[in-house]
Amino acid sequence: MPDLDDVRRAAARLPGSEERATTGGAAWFVRGKLYAWECHPWPSIPDDLREIIAAELVVGVKVADPVDALALREMAPDVFLGPTTRWGEPKIAFRMAHIDADHLAELVTEAWRVQAPKYLRREFFGDDA
Template identity: 80%
Template sequence: MATVGDVRRIAAVLPGAVERQTTGGAAWFVRAKLFAWECHPWPSIPDAVRAIIAAEPVMGVKVADPDDALALREMAPDVFLPKTTGWGEPKIAFRMATIDIDHLEELVTEAWRTQAPRYLVREFDLGAG
């Protein structure tokens, strides 16, 4: 099972990534832009989704395009939750208990890429190569 600690480890190598505690739990930002967060069962979330978030660890990440979120939901409906709220779109929420660590790393890194300035993305890409 993936944990918040795994997200911390992944985010720690992303240039400019900063973890902050929010009302809903841990959240990660790059240059003040949110890219990953612990989901909280807010009243504005549909009842069925809110019940899942209340019962188990769920993370959310930014995605590049709403179609990406739709594709993820259709690819693995047991992992990715239906739409939570319209706030902060495009995004996707997923169950930590069912996400593969490699997929978690890909999701967090791609979420960071959607929010990071180009110079930080270049820095990361040059360091990875």
């Protein structure tokens, strides 16, 4: 089962990525923009999701479009949670106990790509990604 160290490893290979400790846990930024974070059971989160987040490790990541989040939830509803809050959209939260390391790395990389400036995307991907 992946853990926050796996998120750290995936994030560490991305140009401009920076980990910060927040009141909710670990979070990863690129050029000051949040792209991945450890979820915390805030009172503003719906009760059913707050129970899951309080009981197990859940990570959130930015996605390019709300349709992407919906597709992930439909593809694997046991892994991807429903909307946690309205702010910070589009994003998706997922249960770390139910995701494999390769998919985790892909989600972190894609979240970084969504938030990274073009010059960093070009540095990492080698094109206009």
